Amino acid sequence: MSDASRKFLRNRLALAGTLVILLIVAGGLGAPWLAPFDPHEQFFDGLTLEGAPLPPNEKFWMGTDLLGRDLFSRLLYGARTSLIIGVVANGAAVAIGTILGLVAGYVRGWVGAAIMRFTDLMMAFPALLLAIALAAIFSPSLWIVALVIALVNWVQIARVIYTQTTSLATREYVEATRALGANWPRLLFVHVLPHLLPTILVWSTLGIATTVLLEATLSFLGIGVRPPTPSWGGIIFESQSYFLDAPWLVFFPGVAVLLMALSFNLVGDALRDALDPTQRGR
Amino acid sequence: MVRFLLSRLAQSVFILIGVTMITFALAFLVPADPVRMIAGRNATPTVVENIRHQLGLDRPIPVQYASYLTRLAQGDLGRSYMQRTDVSTLIASRLPATLLLMAGAIFFELLIGLSAGIWAATRRGRFSDKAVMVASFVGVSAPHFLLGLLLLYVFANLLGLFPLGGYGTWRHLVLPALTLGIAGGGWYGRVMRSSMVDVLRQDYIRTARAKGLKERKVVLVHALRNAILPIVAMIGLDIGIFMSGAVVVESVYGWPGIGQLAWQAIQVIDIPIIMGVTLTAAVAIVIGNLVADLVTPFIDPRVRL
Numbered sequence: 001m002s003d004a005s006r007k008f009l010r011n012r013l014a015l016a017g018t019l020v021i022l023l024i025v026a027g028g029l030g031a032p033w034l035a036p037f038d039p040h041e042q043f044f045d046g047l048t049l050e051g052a053p054l055p056p057n058e059k060f061w062m063g064t065d066l067l068g069r070d071l072f073s074r075l076l077y078g079a080r081t082s083l084i085i086g087v088v089a090n091g092a093a094v095a096i097g098t099i100l101g102l103v104a105g106y107v108r109g110w111v112g113a114a115i116m117r118f119t120d121l122m123m124a125f126p127a128l129l130l131a132i133a134l135a136a137i138f139s140p141s142l143w144i145v146a147l148v149i150a151l152v153n154w155v156q157i158a159r160v161i162y163t164q165t166t167s168l169a170t171r172e173y174v175e176a177t178r179a180l181g182a183n184w185p186r187l188l189f190v191h192v193l194p195h196l197l198p199t200i201l202v203w204s205t206l207g208i209a210t211t212v213l214l215e216a217t218l219s220f221l222g223i224g225v226r227p228p229t230p231s232w233g234g235i236i237f238e239s240q241s242y243f244l245d246a247p248w249l250v251f252f253p254g255v256a257v258l259l260m261a262l263s264f265n266l267v268g269d270a271l272r273d274a275l276d277p278t279q280r281g282r
Numbered sequence: 283m284v285r286f287l288l289s290r291l292a293q294s295v296f297i298l299i300g301v302t303m304i305t306f307a308l309a310f311l312v313p314a315d316p317v318r319m320i321a322g323r324n325a326t327p328t329v330v331e332n333i334r335h336q337l338g339l340d341r342p343i344p345v346q347y348a349s350y351l352t353r354l355a356q357g358d359l360g361r362s363y364m365q366r367t368d369v370s371t372l373i374a375s376r377l378p379a380t381l382l383l384m385a386g387a388i389f390f391e392l393l394i395g396l397s398a399g400i401w402a403a404t405r406r407g408r409f410s411d412k413a414v415m416v417a418s419f420v421g422v423s424a425p426h427f428l429l430g431l432l433l434l435y436v437f438a439n440l441l442g443l444f445p446l447g448g449y450g451t452w453r454h455l456v457l458p459a460l461t462l463g464i465a466g467g468g469w470y471g472r473v474m475r476s477s478m479v480d481v482l483r484q485d486y487i488r489t490a491r492a493k494g495l496k497e498r499k500v501v502l503v504h505a506l507r508n509a510i511l512p513i514v515a516m517i518g519l520d521i522g523i524f525m526s527g528a529v530v531v532e533s534v535y536g537w538p539g540i541g542q543l544a545w546q547a548i549q550v551i552d553i554p555i556i557m558g559v560t561l562t563a564a565v566a567i568v569i570g571n572l573v574a575d576l577v578t579p580f581i582d583p584r585v586r587l
Contacts, residue, residue, distance in 0.1 A: 013416065120293075121300040124567050128526030129544065129560045136551050137311050213425050217530060220427045223548055236427060243431060244439050254428035262423035269419075 007274040014270030017263035024260055028079035035073035036061070039230050043068045053239075053246045063248045066239055071249065074230040075256055081231040082212050082260060085146050090211040092150035094204050097157030098196070102188050104158070105165025116162060122155045128217060135223040142225050149214050157203045164199055168192050198275040205268035209261040216257040232257045283579075290575060294568050301564045305557045306350050310343075359558040364550050369558035373540055377562070379449060380539030383462070383532070384524050386455045388517060390463025394421075395470020396513070402471065403478035403509075404501055414471065421468030426527045430461040430534035447536035458535040462527050466520055470513055478509040511582050518574025525563035 008014055027034060037043070037060075046054060046068025056063045062071040104115035134148040168174065169192070177191050178184075218224035219233025220240075227234060232253040239249035325333075334340050341349075353360070359369035402414040437457060438446045444457050481487065482505055490500045528541030536542070540559050547555035 117296070117300075121297055121304070124297050124301055124522075124564050124571075125304070125560065126522045126525040126563045126567060128529060129556075129563050132529065132544065132548055133305075133308055133553075133556050133560050136548055136553065136556055137308060209423060213423070216425050217427065220425070220530065221533070221545060221548060233425075233427075236431075240431075244435065247435050250428070250431050250435075254425065254431070258420070258424050258428060261425070262419055265419055265423050 004274040008270055011270040011273070013266045017266035017270075020259055020263040021267065024079050024256075024263075025083060027076050028083045031073075031076040031080060035070075035076045037070040037073045039069060039073040039077045040228055041069060043070070046070065053242070053249065055246070056248055062252045063246070065235065065249055066242060066246075071235070071252060074235060075232070075253060078230040078232045078235060078253065078256070079260075081142065081225055081229060081234075082215060082257070084142065085149065085215045085225075086208045086211050086260075086264075088143075089146035089149035089215070090153065090204060090207045092146065093153040093207060093211070094157055094200060096150065097154035097203075098161050098193075098200060100154070101158040101161025102165050102192065102196075105162040106169050106184065106188055106192065108166075115158075119155050119158050119162075122152075125152075127152045127214065131214060131218060132221065132223060135218055140218070140223055140226060142229065145215060145218060145224055148218075149211050152214070153207060153210060157200075157207065160199060160203060161196060164196055165192060168195055198271075202268055202272045202275060205264055205271055209264035209268065212257060212264070213261050287576070290572060294572050297568055298565065301561065301568075302351060302354060303347070305561050305564075306347050309553060309557060354561075359561065360554040362547075362552055362555050364547075364552045365555075369554050372543060372555065373558055373562055376538060376540045376543050379537060380528055380532070380541060382455065383458055383528060383537060383539055384521070386459025387462035387466065387524060387527075388520070390460050391466035391470055391520070392513070394463060394467030396474055396510070398467065398471035399474020400478055400501065400506070400509075402475045403482065404497075406479060411475075415475070418468040418471040421464045421471075424465065426461060426465065426530040427534060429464055430458070430531050433457050433461055434534065447534075449536075449538050454535075454537075458531050458537050461531050461534075462524060465527065466523065470516065473512050473516060474509065477512050478505060481505045481509040484508075511578070514581060515574045515578055518570040518572075518577075521570035522563070522567040525566060 031039075043060075043064065046060065046064040048054065053066055053068070054060055054064045060070050060072065062075065065071055065074065100115050100119070104112040106112075131148050131152050134151065135145065138144045138148070140148075165188075174187065174191065177187055182191070215224060215231070216233030216236075219231045220237050222237050224233055224237075225231040227238065235253040236243075236250050239246060243250045331340075339346070357370050359373065361367065362369055362372060365372065398414050398418060402411045405411045434446065434457060438444045444453050448454050478501075482501070487500060487505055490504045491497070495504070525541075528539060529544050530541070531537065532539045532541035533545040540562060544556055544559040546552075547559070
């Protein structure tokens with residue numbers, strides 16, 4: 001493990017990604033103290049005399065939105081939405097994927113086959129369209145959006161965990177434990193699961209990037225987290241029609257989404273390099 | 283070979299049946315009653331019951347599923363709640379635009395991905411290699427709507443090189459196809475680089491170099507033929523990503539494909555259209571995967587079926 005952590009620490013991109021993630025987390029958690037203004041307050045001086053939003057200036061660092069609200073404060077609070085969705089939705093997806101992959105990989109037989117055929121089936125659905133269908137059906141709140149994303153995103157992890165479990169299940173130590181009389185849930189979760197933790201860590205990190213992008217896209221399409229809750233994709237959805245005149249309303253939240261997804265991708269990729277022995281020397 | 287073909291076909295059919303079960307089940311989860319949506323708020327109970335009966339929504343669920351499958355087999359995807367047209371007609375009229383967009387996206391994807399991947403692989407470990415790999419990560423991590431709006435702002439609004447959206451000439455195609463192509467190009471670049479790095483280590487490449495071939499020819503002719511194989515399989519898998527991306531990109535650029543159709547349907551919660559597009563996309567994905575599996579042995583004789 002020390003070898004892996006040394007390898008990770010030598011990767012400067014991954015460290016930069018970690019730093020950005022920490023900044024976003026700090027910004028989201030500290031939003032009430034860091035935000036210069038209330039994210040919901042519509043400022044009288046936040047709009048021009050014609051009622052147009054203000055570009056970035058001394059008072060409003062990132063400009064104002066169509067209702068004269070401070071964009072920087074809204075971005076800080078929007079980080080919370082992205083982080084909550086990232087942690088909850090991705091956590092649920094990882095949990096579902098891990099449990100199904102473990103069970104399918106160990107139990108085999110018709111149960112395993114049924115689970116894996118179901119994941120094949122889910123792979124055939126375009127993730128965004130399935131999420132759109134689900135989000136259009138349930139009226140979207142923060143938790144529904146998280147649920148929808150979890151229901152779409154568990155597939156990849158289930159497949160990876162399945163493949164690794166099938167090879168782990170043939171190891172002698174598993175057979176020995178079974179001979180000692182351990183029942184299969186105990187065997188799986190106490191003896192097999194720990195070996196899968198590096199894989200789970202890598203895929204959880206990469207999964208947050210996917211999740212953040214999916215949430216932003218759903219919000220951009222108008223079926224994500226409902227206003228007035230600030231969300232990065234939602235800010236772009238609200239100001240889309242105005243964006244040729246007020247490009248900062250798209251640029252800042254868009255770059256925030258990009259930075260967050262990029263950071264998790266960089267960190268996840270570096271973790272994979274550090275933890276996966278087959279990737280050595282590339 | 284024939285056995286593999288048949289089992290692969292059977293598998294695809296099973297997946298498609300599963301897909302119809304899920305879309306059918308989804309339609310039942312809708313809390314908004316479709317009958318009410320058609321009848322309007324002030325309809326009398328008799329009218330509501332009549333419409334329910336007309337739509338066959340008062341029959342048992344297995345019967346409804348069977349008739350749903352029968353209708354699908356006849357190419358009937360139901361009727362749009364709002365547009366009062368057959369969903370299959372709507373999708374058929376929009377599909378060519380989406381296919382054109384995909385073709386353009388695959389072109390840009392290959393152009394960006396292959397050149398970036400080859401370039402990085404031949405400069406392995408150097409600064410330019412790392413720069414390309416970071417750029418590919420940015421491409422992969424950028425949300426489609428951000429890329430689309432930025433390209434639109436810079437190349438259409440500021441520079442005026444391309445139209446602000448719409449459909450018709452090749453100029454309309456460039457920006458939406460490029461938007462989809464950049465994200466895919468990021469993936470291709472990464473796969474192409476690692477595949478090329480592997481191939482360049484092989485003995486036959488050393489032989490080619492040893493007999494005095496120019497490095498350019500070694501890379502672009504001898505190595506590329508083998509290194510490109512993983513990319514071919516990816517094109518088939520890409521269709522799923524494109525189908526999702528098309529919803530965003532077509533809505534940004536006003537491109538009249540099935541993605542825009544889905545986006546318009548989302549705004550009014552027109553479930554039959556959303557389901558129809560999802561089903562069409564799923565069929566496209568299954569076909570894409572099937573084709574990718576079937577084509578691989580023809581371009582790579584080492585793969586035996």
